[in-house]
Each structure stands twice: as structure tokens, then as C-alpha cells.
Amino acid sequence: MIQVYSRNFNDLWFGLAIGNQQVYGTSFGESEQKVLGSLLNSLPFNVSFQVFSEPSAYAKDLFAFLADIYEGKNVNFNFPLSIERLPAYTQRVLNATMAIPVGYVTSYGSIAKAVGGGPRAVGNIMANNTFAPIVPCHRVVKSDLMLGGYGGGLKVKYQLLSRERRGYASDDIIEVDSWKMHVFPVEFALKKFDSFF
DNA sequence: TGCAAACCATAAC
DNA sequence: GTTATGGTTTGCA
Numbered sequence: 443m444i445q446v447y448s449r450n451f452n453d454l455w456f457g458l459a460i461g462n463q464q465v466y467g468t469s470f471g472e473s474e475q476k477v478l479g480s481l482l483n484s485l486p487f488n489v490s491f492q493v494f495s496e497p498s499a500y501a502k503d504l505f506a507f508l509a510d511i512y513e514g515k516n517v518n519f520n521f522p523l524s525i526e527r528l529p530a531y532t533q534r535v536l537n538a539t540m541a542i543p544v545g546y547v548t549s550y551g552s553i554a555k556a557v558g559g560g561p562r563a564v565g566n567i568m569a570n571n572t573f574a575p576i577v578p579c580h581r582v583v584k585s586d587l588m589l590g591g592y593g594g595g596l597k598v599k600y601q602l603l604s605r606e607r608r609g610y611a612s613d614d615i616i617e618v619d620s621w622k623m624h625v626f627p628v629e630f631a632l633k634k635f636d637s638f639f
Numbered sequence: 640t641g642c643a644a645a646c647c648a649t650a651a652c
Numbered sequence: 653g654t655t656a657t658g659g660t661t662t663g664c665a
Contacts, residue, residue: 561660591659
């Protein structure tokens, strides 16, 4: 049985699906309906679920954690995600994405080069990310450091990244499980949009 | 710049 | 099995 919760912080809705001591999905957005919709959509078809109006203590912790990420804070992740039900390649991409530190972005192609596959495949997985914003798909941009796309809209992507500015000056190589991933200061990507938004 | 073709894992048929 | 679908990338004019 999966428990589903929704909660509002500062005019923004967060959604949460928990079961088996694991997080099955998270989401956020402007309306409760959208948030619950995308969340339920991502659940495995063969499991039952129940929607609760009051969050459990564990759910409250998780909501606070989601809000912290949304606000651009540095957080330590210690909630288990149920990603083993996803295809192996998808898992690799999600893990690589989670390894992008706050303050940096990487590109679809850079992830593809690190874990195998192609940039479009990575883009597809970002588009279907069921763990936003825990899996920080907003930190993945195009190879020319234009923003690329975002499920919640480009403005939201810009704002999320904007709060993650840490003032890093140069690009870097991140190592994850023997993969090497090229990352760039988030400012590099924001620069091109500062006047736009 | 701008466009076409290559790219590649998934989900849906 | 096969096909359609992208939050892409690269090369070439």
C-alpha cells in the first residue's frame, strides 16, 4: 500500500508517495490537482494507494526536505528512493543526476557520455523524472548552456537554479562510480537568461 | 546563425 | 517485434 500526501508551502504544492519504507515519487507545482495527478501517474500500475490529507511524521520530514531543495539550500539526502523498479539505464542516469552538486549544472550530453547512451535518451528520462526536485533534473541543461526544457516551465527552472548560485568560478569534473561528468557553475547557464526573466 | 541528420533508451502498439 | 517520441547534439552551408 502506497501512501500519497500533498501539502502547500507558500502558495506552492508539493506531493509525496511513500510505501515500503521507500519514496515512490515526489512532485511540486502550482496546483494540488496537477501535483497529485503527475504523482499518481508515475506509480506502478499494480500497487494500491491511498491519499491522505494529514501527513505522517515521516511525510512531514520529507516535505520539509523537498521545500529546502526548492529553496536552494544545501541538504543531505537520507531518504531511500524506490528506483530499482525502473530500467537499469534509467537508474544510472538518475544517479548521475543526483551527483550534480548544488551550484553547478551539467548537460544532457555530458551525462550521456558518463553513463552511456545518447543525449536524447537522457532528455527523455529527465522529462519523466518522478522524483523532482530530489533528482535535480533542473541542473541539466543543453550543451551550449542554454536552459533546455523543464516540465514545470522554463521560468521555474531558472528560478530554481537562481537560488542555487554559489559563486563558483570554473568548471569541474565530478566522479561518480568511476564515471566522469563535466559540470559548470550554474551562473554560466543563468547569465544568458538574466535579462530574459 | 539556422537547418538537417544522427542519436538512443523507452513506452506504446 | 516495430514504431514513435523527445527537456539533444553535431556538422555543414
